[in-house]
Amino acid sequence: MSEKKTDRRDFLFTATYAVGAVGVGATIWPMIDQMNPDASVKALASTEVDISAVSPGKTITVLWRGKPVFIRRRTQEEITEARAVKLEELKDPETDEDRARDPEWLVMLGVCTHLGCVPLDQKGDYNGWFCPCHGSHYDTSGRIRKGPAPTNMEIPKYEFVDANTIKIG
Amino acid sequence: MSDHEYTPKSKVGKWFNDRLPLLTLANHLTDYPTPKNLNYWWTFGGILTFCLITQIVTGLVLAMHYIAHADMAFDSVEHIMRDVNYGWLIRYIHANGASMFFLAVYIHIFRSLFYGSYKSPREIIWIIGIIIYLLMMAAAFMGYVLPWGQMSFWGATVITNLFSAIPLVGEGIVTWLWGGYSVDNPTLTRFFTLHYLIPFLILGLVVLHIWALHVPGNNNPVGIDIKKPSKDTVPFHPYIVIKDGFALLMFMIVFAFFVFYTPNILGHADNYIEADPLVTPAHIVPEWYLLPFYAILRSVPDKLLGVVAMLSAILILAALPWLDTSKIRSAVFRPLYKQFYWILVADVLILGYVGAMPAEGLYLLVARIATAYYFLHFLVILPVLGFKEKTLPIPLSITEPIMGGSPNLATAKNKESLNK
Numbered sequence: 239m240s241e242k243k244t245d246r247r248d249f250l251f252t253a254t255y256a257v258g259a260v261g262v263g264a265t266i267w268p269m270i271d272q273m274n275p276d277a278s279v280k281a282l283a284s285t286e287v288d289i290s291a292v293s294p295g296k297t298i299t300v301l302w303r304g305k306p307v308f309i310r311r312r313t314q315e316e317i318t319e320a321r322a323v324k325l326e327e328l329k330d331p332e333t334d335e336d337r338a339r340d341p342e343w344l345v346m347l348g349v350c351t352h353l354g355c356v357p358l359d360q361k362g363d364y365n366g367w368f369c370p371c372h373g374s375h376y377d378t379s380g381r382i383r384k385g386p387a388p389t390n391m392e393i394p395k396y397e398f399v400d401a402n403t404i405k406i407g
Numbered sequence: 408m409s410d411h412e413y414t415p416k417s418k419v420g421k422w423f424n425d426r427l428p429l430l431t432l433a434n435h436l437t438d439y440p441t442p443k444n445l446n447y448w449w450t451f452g453g454i455l456t457f458c459l460i461t462q463i464v465t466g467l468v469l470a471m472h473y474i475a476h477a478d479m480a481f482d483s484v485e486h487i488m489r490d491v492n493y494g495w496l497i498r499y500i501h502a503n504g505a506s507m508f509f510l511a512v513y514i515h516i517f518r519s520l521f522y523g524s525y526k527s528p529r530e531i532i533w534i535i536g537i538i539i540y541l542l543m544m545a546a547a548f549m550g551y552v553l554p555w556g557q558m559s560f561w562g563a564t565v566i567t568n569l570f571s572a573i574p575l576v577g578e579g580i581v582t583w584l585w586g587g588y589s590v591d592n593p594t595l596t597r598f599f600t601l602h603y604l605i606p607f608l609i610l611g612l613v614v615l616h617i618w619a620l621h622v623p624g625n626n627n628p629v630g631i632d633i634k635k636p637s638k639d640t641v642p643f644h645p646y647i648v649i650k651d652g653f654a655l656l657m658f659m660i661v662f663a664f665f666v667f668y669t670p671n672i673l674g675h676a677d678n679y680i681e682a683d684p685l686v687t688p689a690h691i692v693p694e695w696y697l698l699p700f701y702a703i704l705r706s707v708p709d710k711l712l713g714v715v716a717m718l719s720a721i722l723i724l725a726a727l728p729w730l731d732t733s734k735i736r737s738a739v740f741r742p743l744y745k746q747f748y749w750i751l752v753a754d755v756l757i758l759g760y761v762g763a764m765p766a767e768g769l770y771l772l773v774a775r776i777a778t779a780y781y782f783l784h785f786l787v788i789l790p791v792l793g794f795k796e797k798t799l800p801i802p803l804s805i806t807e808p809i810m811g812g813s814p815n816l817a818t819a820k821n822k823e824s825l826n827k
Contacts, residue, residue: 270583273597279587299685304589306685352710354568355561356687371565371691372705373766388710 732793
């Protein structure tokens with residue numbers, strides 16, 4: 239049995255494989271990345287909403303990045319109910335103070351964190367939202383309380399431009 | 408492939424066949440020795456080929472009129488229904504054709520389960536079949552998105568969101584699948600492309616499926632190895648061609664009934680409402696053929712585990728040749744397996760039923776029990792049964808039970824060892 243020695247040819251093979259792999263990778267990546275959000279989709283990053291017509295106990299739904307955003311002007315009872323909940327009772331612990339900086343206004347993505355349906359307003363066991371698809375119940379702060387959804391409904395980045403305008407995104 | 412050398416009779420035929428042996432292939436397919444006891448459950452392979460061709464032909468025609476754009480897709484489908492000559496007919500054949508395709512494939516799969524067609528030496532045929540089944544589900548799901556109705560949109564949202572259950576990279580994968588931050592125009596155009604591609608992938612796999620089948624030959628209702636060709640076999644043409652043709656005619660009557668008399672009964676009325684990203688329909692249900700798996704998804708209260716359970720329920724089928732430890736193929740000679748087989752059929756039907764119902768109360772409880780039983784069947788009952796079951800004696804040949812005697816010594820030896 240002859241001992242296998244590394245020679246010039248082995249080096250050439252390895253170098254060829256390495257260059258080939260880089261070439262294949264560089265060719266495949268654009269094919270994969272073209273499926274990610276394009277520049278025109280990313281350009282629709284923020285939207286401004288006039289909230290002057292929203293009275294207490296009403297929710298408006300606006301479209302942001304193709305997704306519904308709930309803007310709810312909560313009643314005093316809802317705020318009290320949301321703030322009275324103990325963190326231990328929650329599946330995804332988060333205080334209402336963190337979710338609604340201005341307690342009257344709850345701004346959140348109207349997308350169930352289970353599989354992306356739009357939950358229904360003022361429904362379910364916790365007077366908040368109820369997802370009709372697979373039965374997730376959310377409270378008046380949009381926190382998951384019962385059902386298959388793993389997390390609370392997401393709070394997008396938003397700010398009050400003035401007293402009557404919210405900028406989302 | 409062929410058991411004997413074939414020489415075309417004509418000079419031109421011989422000249423051509425020497426260069427490309429297509430005539431040898433045609434001869435192999437005509438003479439292919441087939442067990443003579445194949446019953447009508449064996450005609451669904453041919454029926455499925457018909458379904459695939461029907462979907463490809465009607466799909467090509469629909470693609471000439473359909474517009475894959477979020478603003479125009481819904482209207483272009485209505486345009487096909489109202490303005491295009493025979494557009495209603497072509498679309499109804501395509502839409503109901505998907506259901507007929509799944510009806511036939513479920514019968515085909517359950518035939519394999521009953522007669523043990525997935526067992527050695529036919530494991531590769533079976534696994535190719537499972538891949539075809541997975542591709543069929545992908546094609547059907549993406550095709551259902553194309554009309555851009557409410558069920559299209561929300562079905563697409565729910566199914567693509569299944570990937571968000573994957574830890575860490577899930578959200579990124581979903582955004583990548585969508586080409587945006589929700590299901591929208593980029594999603595529609597790529598689904599159209601893939602929906603167009605997949606049937607041709609299936610066609611290629613069907614060729615492999617049949618190729619792999621022609622190596623050991625067909626299983627049969629008795630489930631024994633037979634000598635080929637022998638007095639246990641008949642040539643594929645004309646015997647099986649005629650039988651398959653007759654079954655296909657019967658199947659086409661059912662097909663035509665749906666197309667001409669109740670073309671929308673298998674669909675959902677909500678899909679005649681244009682997609683609206685702000686409103687989720689009150690009750691989202693997938694098409695009937697996905698309901699058992701949908702029920703499994705919903706019966707698990709955890710998001711990730713629900714998705715894992717649903718995928719496992721399908722992929723577990725690929726491991727079936729190794730999970731079933733019994734050496735006897737046909738359920739005819741397995742008294743216990745035969746009973747468990749019918750319980751499994753009932754279990755899948757129950758899963759399908761609760762999948763269509765709201766996920767609450769008694770329905771949820773039933774779904775959970777049925778899901779548990781589904782996995783119990785494949786992971787516990789089948790492996791144990793192979794060792795515990797007292798099987799009935801298998802005949803020496805297909806002819807033996809009727810005529811007595813055996814034309815096949817190998818089978819006789821095999822039988823002796825199995826009946827010990």
